[in-house]
Amino acid sequence: MSAPHHTETIFQPALEQIERGELEALQLERLKTTVADCYTKIPFYTKLMDEAGVVPDDIRGLDDLVKLPFTTKQDMRAAYPFNMFALDPHDPAAGVQRIHASSGTTGVATVVGHTQADLDYWGDTFARGIAEAGGGPGSILQIAYGYGLFTGGLGAHEGGIRMGCTILPMSSGNTKRQVQMMHDMKVDILACTPSYALLIADTAIEMGYDPASEFAISGCVLGAEPCSDNMRKEIERKLGALVVDIYGLSEVMGPGVSCECQYQDGLHVAEDQFIIEIIDPQTLQPVPDGTYGEVVFTTLVKECCPLIRYRTRDISRIIPGDCECGRTLRRMDRIQGRTDDMxxxxxxxxxxxxxxxxxxxxxxxxxxxxxxxxxxxxxxxxxxxxxxxxxxxxxxxxxxxxxxxxxxxxxxxxxxxxxxxxxxxxxxxxxxxxxxxxxxxxxxxxxxxxx
Amino acid sequence: MVKQITVFLENSTGRLASMCRTLALADVSMQAMTVADTTDYGVARIIADNPDAAIAALTDDGYRAKLVDVCAVEVPDKSGGLLPLLTAFDAAGVNVEYAYCFASGRELAVDILRVDDNEAAAKIIEQAGFKALRSSDLVTC
CATH class of the missing domain: 3.30.300.30 (ANL, C-terminal domain)
Structure with a gap:
């Protein structure tokens, strides 16, 4: 690795280093609440669970998760715009603060609402990534993800708020200005897509800078698109900064569902907020740790748009074993492709x-x-x-x-x-x-x- | 040592002819050619009058071709002619990867030997009383 190892701090040690038994108890308690909310507040889930012959009381242990039916992207599209909401966005008492949506380039957009609590939980997960990239309170965080319906910009923004960073909300575009501000303001952490980070680095070099030695930047939290090892090394070399890969999808939340630590050997899943399952996309049965399959998430703390067993169509696996960083949250591998390619x-x-x-x-x-x-x-x-x-x-x-x-x-x-x-x-x-x-x-x- | 042209070929109809066409158009004359074949591909090994021109033409036409140093030895065109040399190689632990020969028409044959240690082989050829050929020798033979 070209970037030096940071002495990273863990943002939420009580959760990120939680003992496994304690985590499972927390997951079960939160799963029960989520399932009950889905069943009582979202007619889509009432119908789905009735058809599957399962009621919230059937969830007595984490093993009972498999009794629950899956949710698919098609379900979310069919629910456009608000039929998967547990809360009414028009009701002032419900407290739906913000709406995000997928681009919808391949069909109807999937729409997700967030309460303040949802945004705070989300911010916590992104803040973990900022810490993993070596940032902390007082770090200047340059956000060059697009702001808008896309979850990148505002998701990173929530992370910056929760961490206590000084946020530079650049959004994407105007790359020379990005470089100038990064240099002049001694930006510590950059959050954007890998390809944009590379463009920023190349633009800085074209402008006559050597960002690796002349810029203060020490870490990048990059996501929303795949980043090959070569690309990562190139960004690290050109910027002289550690790159951590952050994963998320707008249906489930946004960037922060999982994130690498400085060891860059898999992404720690925010298991206090999500249950991850890896299933065989043909048989829909769970596969053992270490085996590749489709990633499935169940949300545990979301108020507005909870999801049960959402099939991401992303291919990954659980990386068995412990991570050197000391986090106990299990790691998923980087995304290997889409189930459509299987x-x-x-x-x-x-x-x-x-x-x-x-x-x-x-x-x-x-x-x-x-x-x-x-x-x-x-x-x-x-x-x-x-x-x-x-x-x-x-x-x-x-x-x-x-x-x-x-x-x-x-x-x-x-x-x-x-x-x-x-x-x-x-x-x-x-x-x-x-x-x-x-x-x-x-x-x-x-x-x-x-x- | 002489320069041999080695070409990696797909095992498909017309591929060898097509390669020969490329060499003909480049005005390259072959003195020897051997094709080692497997189910999936072939490796053509060629001794020609202008190896550099051959490589340039083949590469231009999209072939994977390279020059390989091989020993070329003049041997009497008779039974057992090559034997003393191979015996000497064996004794010295020089390994022959592959070999082929062609007759020069002067009661002498030319043997091409690909060995794992060119330097040692050159000495042995001389010590065993054989004549090692250079590319220029082959053009005139």
């Missing part, structure tokens, strides 16, 4: 991002991969096509075979299925934007041929 190969759930993770470890390979799935007989045949880098010594067949064997062994150990590895000539894999692994599924074609 493949079922010989009955095993595989995410293209897992394959990419394995392939990335081999310096002999370029960054382009293509996965071909065929079913010549009854069983899937999976082939990963990879392009070697120009420096790869292919003159000796044994080197090629050795490389293929090592990649295949690593894939087998990570995915639990056999994958054939095939080295191909340069530029034979079509370059596609965004995703590094192209998937060509020929299984249906095979069926048609047999017919």
């Amino acid at each position: 493949l079922i190969l010989r009955g095993v759930n595989v995410f293209p991002s897992q394959i990419e993770q394995v392939a990335k470890q081999f310096s002999e390979l370029s960054g382009y991969y293509q996965l071909i799935i065929e079913r010549p007989e009854e069983s899937d045949v999976v082939t990963l096509e990879v392009e070697p880098v120009p420096a790869f010594e292919f003159d000796e067949i044994r080197r090629i075979e050795d490389l293929q064997r090592r990649i295949a062994a690593e894939l087998k150990s990570n995915l639990q299925i056999k994958v054939n590895v095939k080295l191909v000539e340069p530029k034979t894999i079509t370059r596609s934007e965004g995703k590094a692994v192209r998937v060509i599924d020929r299984r249906e074609e095979g069926k048609n041929v047999r017919k």
Whole structure:
């Protein structure tokens, strides 16, 4: 890591280092309240739970969570605008303070309301992230997330308030001005998206600064989009600051649902406020810790828009074991992709991002991969096509075979299925934007041929 | 030592012909070619009169091609001609990765040997009384 290790303080030690048994008791108490609220105040949940044949009194232990039905994004869209609210936004006594909504670029927006208590809880989670990035009371916090219906800007803002930071509410855009203020005001912590943090760093360098040595910035809380390891290292190097990844989604709350600490080995989930489950998106059954699956959240303290078992469609896993930072809140891995991308190969759930993770470890390979799935007989045949880098010594067949064997062994150990590895000539894999692994599924074609 | 051109090829119809076309258009003349094939790909190894031009043309056309130093040794074109050299290699612990040969038409054959230790091999070739060829020798043979 290029940035120095901070001596981070823990913002809410009583909650972030809570003993497991105590946490579970707290979760159960809060879960009971949430379920009762949902059942009595939100007709959508009354109907959903009646159909599932479950009533609030059935929740006697945390194990009973699985009796509850799931909530989906479609449910939230269908509830537009206020049908998932436990409180009436027009009722002055209800105290709904603010509304956030997803962009709705792929359909109807999902709308979420927040009371003052909701915003305070949210602010606490983001403030944990500020502390994890090395910030504290009196830190100057530059917020370059967009302010508005998007949860980034105002979510970070709530965090700054709860922490007692001096907030610089820049919103996004006007990058030269961002750089100037960051320099002149000796900003300590930056909160924005990773791509914007990189743009700010590059703009500063273009303007003739060396932010790593000339700026006071020591930490960044970055979220709302994926950040690759290389991108993170580049931001850390250019700004001379520690980057922590913060996760959240507007339906559940916003940034702060989970956040990395300085060890950058998974994101500590705010388990005092949310129950995290990882499920198999096909069977909907929970998977063991360490196994990838769909992330599901149940909110525990939300007044206006509580959610029961919300399916995020994000793929991650629980990282088993304790973190060096001393927080007892469990860690989820960084998001590996979307459930929409999931493949079922010989009955095993595989995410293209897992394959990419394995392939990335081999310096002999370029960054382009293509996965071909065929079913010549009854069983899937999976082939990963990879392009070697120009420096790869292919003159000796044994080197090629050795490389293929090592990649295949690593894939087998990570995915639990056999994958054939095939080295191909340069530029034979079509370059596609965004995703590094192209998937060509020929299984249906095979069926048609047999017919 | 001579420069050998090694080309990584997909195992698909016409790929070898296409590679040869690229070399022909670059006016490269091949003296020897061997293709090691597996199910999925082939590795073509070529001795040609102008290796640098060959690499440039192949790379331009999108091939993965590189130059590899290999030993070229003149050996008598008769039974057991190569044996003393390989015996000497064995004794010295020099490992041969692959080898192929072509006849030069003068009662002498040329053996191409890819070894794991070029320096040691060069000494052994000389000590064993063989003539190591350079690229310029091959052009005229």
